[in-house]
């Protein structure tokens with residue numbers, strides 16, 4: 001099939017290159033010239049494991065352009081643009097709206113059935129109440145008759161997006177008309193996983209409910225972990241026992257300093273705002289965010305238990321990315337931690353294998369180390385991201401406060417875990 005992808009973030013690029021690998025022709029459309037240049041020279045515009053190899057292998061099956069005319073010679077267009085938060089936590093749909101308008105303008109000029117698929121995470125109702133009218137207005141055509149419209153959420157984790165694309169737990173296809181359903185079933189026919197066909201709003205909600213549940217699992221683990229810490233119990237041992245129940249499952253119980261990234265915080269907040277919009281007060285979701293916001297400060301509290309006055313003290317920070325295997329620092333727990341250390345007038349020395357350049361743009365005033373070993377020479381070390389290489393360091397004789405459970409760090413002279 002001929003596919004166009006609007007938006008070349010990690011979801012757009014991984015999805016597009018994945019479809020290319022499956023034998024489709026792909027056109028990426030993005031406003032960012034740097035991304036276009038990178039894609040056209042087979043370089044991933046974002047760091048994602050396995051993506052560069054896949055881009056090289058399928059070099060002749062994709063191209064990138066800033067011109068929406070790229071849509072004209074394709075059969076399906078995926079909207080993969082970002083849906084950030086507004087200041088009040090609700091979803092900012094401006095990128096989705098402008099994509100819908102531009103797609104509509106092209107559909108006006110295009111003959112034959114074209115299918116538009118929303119892959120961006122959008123609050124329930126968006127595809128039918130925002131995207132559909134905009135495309136209809138610009139194209140003068142009717143959805144579900146002259147063009148197809150679907151919502152097909154992504155479940156790609158940053159850092160393992162390529163693997164998640166090829167080995168999904170499920171594929172959710174939110175549709176209204178048979179023709180669109182058939183197009184998407186054909187496109188996804190190479191996949192063997194369960195495929196759930198729902199109406200459009202349900203597909204939108206499945207994505208939010210999935211992310212909100214995973215975020216809830218983490219905050220639950222953290223709340224139990226905070227109680228464990230006071231009682232001298234290791235939360236990791238507890239969740240080993242809990243996770244063995246097949247109704248519960250062991251994943252996403254890693255207690256610590258909480259979740260960051262471009263998805264969980266934004267999506268839980270957007271769902272809270274949407275719930276309030278319709279007159280529902282989401283008590284549990286609010287608590288999930290409250291617990292999450294409190295976790296990073298626990299790391300600092302534990303540090304101050306051992307060094308009460310941080311002024312002028314050298315504090316090492318190991319890890320700045322919101323999780324390992326990415327250079328992404330959006331909503332990273334490192335941000336509130338570094339802000340607090342700065343308030344306490346500590347001298348900060350930070351290290352991350354991939355995320356230092358991004359972090360420097362936010363915090364040019366702190367010092368960055370060339371190697372993780374340099375960081376270990378500080379008066380105390382905070383572990384903020386569980387990069388694999390931090391399992392190889394020599395922590396003997398150090399003061400280490402661990403927010404992510406790096407086993408090797410337990411050999412430190414003084415070792416504290418947030419929830420263990």
Ligand code: UGA
Pocket residue numbers: 121154155156157158159211214218251252253254255256257258259260261262263264322323
């Ligand atoms: C998340 C979901 O896992 C994907 O399924 C979803 O498609 C994606 O959001 C999205 O909406 O696009 P991602 O944000 O890339 O993916 O990363 P995760 O691996 O889920 O981790 C999120 C955060 O939770 C990280 O800060 C991580 O350190 C934290 N976490 C995760 C924990 O604190 N404990 C855990 O047990 C697991």
